[in-house]
Each structure stands twice: as structure tokens, then as C-alpha cells.
Amino acid sequence: MPKTPYPFAGRTLPNYIDGAFVGSETSFPVVDPVTGQAIGNVALADKAAVDAAVSAAKRALKGPWARMTLAARTTMLVAIADAIEARFDEFVAAEIADTGKSLLQATTIDIPRGAANFRSFAALAQARAMTSFQSDTPDGRGAINYSIARPLGVVAVVSPWNLPLLLLTWKVAPALACGNTIVAKPSEETPSTATLLAEVMDQVGLPAGVFNLVHGFGGGSTGEWLVGHPDIDAITFTGESATGSTIMRGAADGVKPLSFELGGKNAAIVFADADFDAAIAGTMRSVFSNCGQVCLCSERVYVERPIYDRFVAELAARANALKVGDPFDGADMGPLISAQHRDKVLGYYRLAVEEGATIVAGGGVPALDGDIANGFFVEPTILTGLPETARCVREEIFGPICHIAPFDDEDAVVEMANDSRYGLAAAIWTRDVGRAHRVAARMETGVVWVNDWFLRDLRTPFGGVKLSGIGREGGEHSLAFYSEPMNICIKL
Numbered sequence: 001m002p003k004t005p006y007p008f009a010g011r012t013l014p015n016y017i018d019g020a021f022v023g024s025e026t027s028f029p030v031v032d033p034v035t036g037q038a039i040g041n042v043a044l045a046d047k048a049a050v051d052a053a054v055s056a057a058k059r060a061l062k063g064p065w066a067r068m069t070l071a072a073r074t075t076m077l078v079a080i081a082d083a084i085e086a087r088f089d090e091f092v093a094a095e096i097a098d099t100g101k102s103l104l105q106a107t108t109i110d111i112p113r114g115a116a117n118f119r120s121f122a123a124l125a126q127a128r129a130m131t132s133f134q135s136d137t138p139d140g141r142g143a144i145n146y147s148i149a150r151p152l153g154v155v156a157v158v159s160p161w162n163l164p165l166l167l168l169t170w171k172v173a174p175a176l177a178c179g180n181t182i183v184a185k186p187s188e189e190t191p192s193t194a195t196l197l198a199e200v201m202d203q204v205g206l207p208a209g210v211f212n213l214v215h216g217f218g219g220g221s222t223g224e225w226l227v228g229h230p231d232i233d234a235i236t237f238t239g240e241s242a243t244g245s246t247i248m249r250g251a252a253d254g255v256k257p258l259s260f261e262l263g264g265k266n267a268a269i270v271f272a273d274a275d276f277d278a279a280i281a282g283t284m285r286s287v288f289s290n291c292g293q294v295c296l297c298s299e300r301v302y303v304e305r306p307i308y309d310r311f312v313a314e315l316a317a318r319a320n321a322l323k324v325g326d327p328f329d330g331a332d333m334g335p336l337i338s339a340q341h342r343d344k345v346l347g348y349y350r351l352a353v354e355e356g357a358t359i360v361a362g363g364g365v366p367a368l369d370g371d372i373a374n375g376f377f378v379e380p381t382i383l384t385g386l387p388e389t390a391r392c393v394r395e396e397i398f399g400p401i402c403h404i405a406p407f408d409d410e411d412a413v414v415e416m417a418n419d420s421r422y423g424l425a426a427a428i429w430t431r432d433v434g435r436a437h438r439v440a441a442r443m444e445t446g447v448v449w450v451n452d453w454f455l456r457d458l459r460t461p462f463g464g465v466k467l468s469g470i471g472r473e474g475g476e477h478s479l480a481f482y483s484e485p486m487n488i489c490i491k492l
């Protein structure tokens with residue numbers, strides 16, 4: 001695909017409040033992680049702008065949106081999906097400009113999922129069934145209990161930078177399907193596809209105030225003002241576990257519903273009977289996709305001893321062969337999101353050496369020149385030889401790195417995989433279906449993939465246990481979170 005120009009070149013990205021695109025006196029830069037250069041500016045939403053967005057969303061709850069039939073509402077969601085697809089190349093260019101992710105990742109995962117989220121939740125909302133019970137009463141006439149789903153109200157959506165459009169729309173689509181109104185704050189690192197999404201909402205004629213977009217930072221800025229706003233009825237957040245705790249503390253006084261999808265330190269378990277090539281290819285994806293910046297990525301790989309040496313050698317050879325560089329120049333792996341995040345990841349590369357790791361691939365910064373010499377690149381990195389207590393084996397790094405350790409029996413590997421404060425996802429590689437089911441059921445995680453990774457069906461429950469989150473989204477779980485069930489009891 002030829003490089004499409006950045007859609008906001010020479011423009012300041014606006015906020016979108018009450019159906020209007022609005023600027024601000026203060027702005028902050030958009031930085032292209034491939035070059036390290038600023039490519040645009042974003043209007044920062046101050047406290048007054050957040051207030052205006054929440055007020056607009058609150059008013060919109062009682063406007064035409066509230067009177068719209070489910071059929072009309074879901075038709076609008078499908079129109080949003082169509083409009084994203086019609087502007088596919090612009091969305092791809094914007095996502096790559098903000099993140100530096102590979103063309104393959106942007107064109108096959110991020111942007112298609114952005115559209116699919118709207119289509120799926122339109123269909124799911126249409127098919128939703130609610131419960132009813134015929135109840136006995138002392139007079140013998142009986143009663144009927146049935147439930148209806150009402151919107152939660154104004155939902156604050158706070159999303160991260162790793163899969164910007166995918167993760168924003170994963171929350172916006174079901175929230176709209178359930179009749180809520182929204183104030184969304186995308187990550188300050190990745191404002192562009194969210195702004196294109198606001199243009200799409202405007203283009204399809206979503207009533208004013210139903211979707212509002214405010215740009216800015218987290219603590220002490222737009223994000224904190226939004227989630228702390230008294231007129232927000234629920235908060236949905238994806239990002240770091242520590243940020244989740246902060247938001248939770250702030251929301252405690254208002255006793256607001258929360259849905260959190262947080263960090264992970266995910267294990268991949270490769271048994272000796274696995275299809276070796278499939279396990280290698282799958283583990284390459286699960287470690288290095290999106291430069292390791294997916295909360296589902298495997299950072300701990302456990303390989304059964306008989307195939308351990310061969311597996312390490314093959315994975316290292318494949319990692320060393322990855323082309324790191326400009327996404328529009330055929331790179332398999334782009335840069336990390338920011339200089340700050342690169343410094344964090346490189347800190348772990350150094351820590352690994354201090355902790356006594358053997359670096360079997362990468363471990364540093366690739367030598368690149370020309371326009372991308374100052375980009376935020378790091379090498380795909382594989383470690384071995386660390387004890388399970390090492391910080392590099394316990395802490396979420398969120399970069400293109402994994403540690404590979406051997407194991408000798410099933411119970412031991414289950415214990416090692418579960419010995420984590422996180423519990424998001426696991427990948428298991430084996431040809432033995434009985435063992436696959438047995439081991440999967442013992443994982444202390446919200447999601448397990450057997451003989452694959454990141455194979456998504458949007459109807460399934462998605463989320464984590466322990467520090468990896470609260471609640472589940474996906475399918476009926478999203479519809480349940482984004483609506484309030486009300487029981488109506490009719491005495492006959």
C-alpha cells in the first residue's frame with residue numbers, strides 16, 4: 001500500500017463536543033514514533049471543556065437519541081462501520097502516524113476491528129433476549145416478572161495507545177448500542193483515529209452530544225477531570241493496572257460501575273507434542289505483534305524440556321530475522337510508542353543483564369539511519385536463564401521481549417504460569433486435546449488460547465482476573481455492563 005498522507009497534516013486536532021469541533025487555547029504535539037518528529041498539534045480539553053462535554057452527553061440522554069428505536073440506533077452503528085470502511089486508508093495512515101505499527105497490523109487488525117466492533121454490537125443488541133418468569137402468588141392468580149434493559153447514562157471511555165481505534169470502539173460501540181451517551185478520552189499519544197471517528201459520527205448524523213471526544217493527558221488533566229466528574233454514570237477503561245487503581249479510588253465516592261481491562265504478564269506453554277512450526281509461528285506473533293505492545297502478548301514462554309533447545313534456537317533465529325523499521329517500507333516491526341516508553345523497555349533490557357539473563361536475541365537498539373534514525377526503535381529480544389523471581393519475569397514490560405524457561409511436568413508449569421499478580425491471557429500449544437482442556441481450565445486467567453493466539457470472536461467474554469481487570473466485555477457481557485437491567489413485576 002502506498003503511503004497515504006497523515007490526514008491531519010497542518011491542522012490542530014479538535015475536540016468534539018455537543019456536535020461541534022472545538023479548539024482550545026492550549027495544545028500538545030502529536031509525535032511520529034518512526035521519526036521522533038512532531039507531525040501535528042492537538043487541542044487540549046481543559047476542565048471547562050470536559051464540563052461542557054459531560055453536560056452535552058447528559059442532555060443528549062433525553063433528546064432524540066432516547067426516543068430512537070433499537071432498529072434506528074443499530075442502523076446508525078452499521079452506518080458508522082460503513083463510514084470507517086469507506087475511509088479505511090485515512091484511518092490506516094492516522095493509526096500508523098500515531099503509533100508506527102506495521103502496515104500488516106494496522107490493515108488486518110486495528111482498522112478492520114474498529115469497523116467490526118460496530119457491526120457486531122449492532123447485531124448483538126438486535127438479538128438480545130431478556131429474562132422473564134411466571135411466578136406463583138398466594139391468591140392463585142400469579143404474576144409475571146420480566147426485565148428490560150435501560151442505558152446506564154453518560155459513560156466515560158478512557159482508552160490507551162496500543163490499539164487505539166480497536167480499543168476505543170470496543171467500548172464505544174456497545175455503549176451506543178445500549179442507548180448510552182459518551183465522553184471519550186483517547187490516549188494523549190494517539191489522538192488521530194479517535195478524531196477521525198468523531199468526524200464519522202458527525203458524518204452519519206449521530207445526534208449532537210451522544211458522542212463527545214476530549215483530548216488531553218491522564219492524572220491532573222483531562223482524564224482525571226473526566227472520570228472524577230459527578231455527572232459521569234459509569235467508567236470503562238483499558239490501560240495500566242496502576243491507572244486502574246487510581247481511577248477506582250476516585251470513583252469510590254460515587255459508587256460508579258467500572259469495567260477495567262488492565263495489564264498482563266502472560267504465559268505461553270509449549271508442550272513437546274505440539275506442532276512445532278505452528279508453535280513457533282504463533283509464539284512469534286504472541287511475543288512481537290505490535291512491537292509487544294498488546295496486553296495479551298506472551299512475555300513468559302515455558303517450553304517442555306525435550307524441545308527446549310531447538311525451540312529457543314528457532315525463535316531466536318526468527319526474532320533476529322524480523323525487519324525493524326518504517327511500516328511503509330515493509331517493516332515487520334515498528335518502533336515503540338514514545339521515547340519515554342522506549343526508555344522504560346530499555347531499562348528492562350539492562351535489568352535483564354543485571355539479573356543474569358542470557359540474551360539469545362536482540363537486547364539493544366537497532367542501527368537505523370536516514371529519516372528513522374531518531375525513531376523509538378528497540379530490537380526484538382529473547383532472554384533465557386532467569387529465575388522465576390526475577391523482575392523481568394514478574395513485571396509487565398510491554399515491549400518486544402520474552403523470557404523462555406524449560407519445564408519438566410504439567411503441574412510445575414501450571415504453577416509457574418499462575419504465579420503472577422496478573423491474570424489476563426495464556427496460550428497453550430499441544431496436540432493432546434485432553435491435556436489442552438485440563439491445563440486451560442487450571443489457568444488463572446480470563447482468556448486461554450489453545451494452538452493459537454489473539455483469535456477473537458467478539459461474542460466471547462473478554463477480560464482478566466487479579467491485577468488484569470474487573471468484569472468482562474464482549475458479546476452479552478458488554479451489553480450487560482453498558483445497561484441497567486430493571487425488573488417489572490405484573491400481578492395478574
Ligand SMILES: NC(=O)C1=CN([C@@H]2O[C@H](COP(=O)(O)OP(=O)(O)OC[C@H]3O[C@@H](n4cnc5c(N)ncnc54)[C@H](O)[C@@H]3O)[C@@H](O)[C@H]2O)C=CC1
Nearest residue numbers: 159160186187217218219223224239240243262263295398
Ligand atoms: N492495555 C494495556 O494493558 C496497556 C498497558 N499499558 C502499560 O501502561 C504503561 C503506561 O502507559 P500509559 O499510556 O501511560 O497508560 P495509562 O494507563 O497511564 O493510560 C491509559 C489511558 O488512561 C489515561 N489516564 C492516565 N491516568 C489517568 C487518570 N489518573 N485518570 C484518568 N485517566 C487517566 C491516559 O491518558 C490514557 O488515555 C505502559 O508502559 C504499559 O506498560 C499501556 C497501554 C495499554
Ligand SMILES: O=C(O)/C=C/C=C(\O)C(=O)O
Nearest residue numbers: 162170238294295296456
Ligand atoms: O481484542 C480485544 O478486544 C482487545 C485486545 C487487546 C487489548 O485489550 C489490549 O492490548 O489492551
